[in-house]
Amino acid sequence: MKKGVLLVNLGSPDSTNPKDVKKYLDEFLMDPRVIDVPKWARILLVRGIILNTRPKKSAEAYQKIWWEEGSPLIVISERLKEKVQQSTNIPVSLAMRYGSMTLKKGLQELVDKGVNQVLVMPLYPQFAMATTETINVKVEELQKEFFPNLEVDTFSAFYNREDYIEVLSKSIAEGLKGKNYEHVLFSYHGVPERHIRKSDITKSHCKIDGQCCVTPSEAHTFCYRHQCLKTTQLVAEKLNLQEGTYSSSFQSRLGFDPWLQPYTDRTIERFGKKGIKNMAIVTPAFVSDCLETLEEIAMEGEEIFHEVGGKEFTTIPCLNDRDDFAQLLANWIEEWQLTDVKTAIA
Template identity: 75%
Template sequence: MKKGILLVNLGSPESPSPKDVKKYLGEFLMDERVIDIPFLARTALVKGIILKTRPKASAAAYQKIWWDEGSPLIVLSERLQKKIQNEVEYPVALAMRYGSMTIKKGLQELVDKGVTEVLLFPLYPQFAMATTETITVLAEELRKEFFPSLKIESVPAFYNKPDYIEVLSNSIKKHLEGKKYDHVLFSYHGVPERHIRKSDITKSHCKIDKSCCSTPSKAHEFCYRHQCMEVTRLVGEKLQFTEGEFSTSFQSRLGFDPWLLPYTDRTIERLGKNGVKNMAIITPAFVSDCLETLEEIAMEGQEIFHEMGGENYTTVPCLNDDDEFVELLSKWINTWAESPVETN
């Protein structure tokens, strides 16, 4: 069997124009694993309300961070893919869950190269319904319909793998070197609380309180909140942050349902009000810088912090195409190719 790798990231509009942003948001928000309410209600919410107001504002945000080469997330993902391809002997393709760089195109690219066994690699350290799960489910649907003879294996969440924590910690340490900071905030993309409960395979463990994420359970295999908290804890230990010097928050909420707490914008506001003058912020739910990191965190977050009296605000880049990260992913890919059982 000839093996190949499909890296999959979130996606991006074709351009920062309101028209292209509206098209992208429509596909993204109509995903039943992103807004997990009945189809008719989701359609009314997305097409009847959100797409009539949000595209213009989102387009303005994209315009602030758009690069000459295109969408930062796409450009950075392409750089990562090319670097990995230089390190492995197997075909490496890149796809996006939403937008024109579809998973179907990515699978077809590999099949056209003679690939019969694919390692599906969602570029998300933590598992979530709206990220990892929607990728693996769609890939399986496409396999059944268009590539029935293709074998697909998926990379599970790698949030707590020691070598990943090592690479992430090294990157953070490098970018914080020489910078002033009284507090380090780990900001993760938010999800509705109901997503956590839906992903609980025990159907009883997740209470979304201060205890369940630190109490051992099979539920943690698919618990986004636990996995985020673990990254913060493991990196904090690795970098020897002291208690009270670092914390966790969640960003990018949508709608009025309860989302994971505490919220990043309110946490930044609180830290500034409480006298923190120098803060650093890290976004470990993303491996590639994107709208949420470059605009929401780096720009909006800094504005909030300064308004609250803060002085020095440092944003740590995502791993992007960091050489250590490339080396790590390439090692995992080669291990899978040589002995698939060991990578799972």
């Protein structure tokens, strides 16, 4: 078997033109694992309402963070892929779940190099329906339709792996060095509460009641909320953060259904009103800086903090293309190369 690796990130519009943004949002929001309502309702919501109002506003947001080379998420992911390729002797390709860098193109690139066994590595530390699951489901569909001779292995969530926590903690420590922070906020991308319940393989454990995420259960294998909170706990322990000086929150909610709480924007506002003058924020649900980190957090979040009396707002970069993160991915690939077990690496 000739092996290869497909790194997968979220994706990005081709440009900041509202037409390109609209095309991207249509693909993203019409995914039934992102907005998990009946198709007729999704069409009504997305194409009848959201796409008639949001593309222009989103395009303006992308314009604030767009690099000369293009989308930050794409550029950073490409840099990361090149570093990983330099550290492994098997082909590595890059694809996006949404946008023009399609999963099909990424798989085809590997097949054209003679690959017949591929490890799909979603670049998401925590499992979620709208991230890891939608990638794996789409890859399976493509494999059956276009690549019947290709064997596909999937890489599982790495939120609690000791080597990952080591790299993440080191990056955060570097970002905090010399900063007189009073509180560190771990902000994760939000998801509707119903996603948590739908992902519960026990169909009874997840109640989002403050206890279920800390009560041992096989449901945690696919529980985004548990995995986010666990990441925070492990990093806090690694950095010896004192109780009360750190917390977790969730950002980027959409619509009127209940989403995971507390909300990041309201949490930032609350800390400022409480008299916190110096705070730092890290976004461990993302490995690459993108619209949600560069605009929603680093710009909008800082503005909220200053409006309520906050002074210093430190945004910790994502892992991006750090050498130690690229080497970590290469190490995991090496582990996979040395095993013939066709299951997710635990």
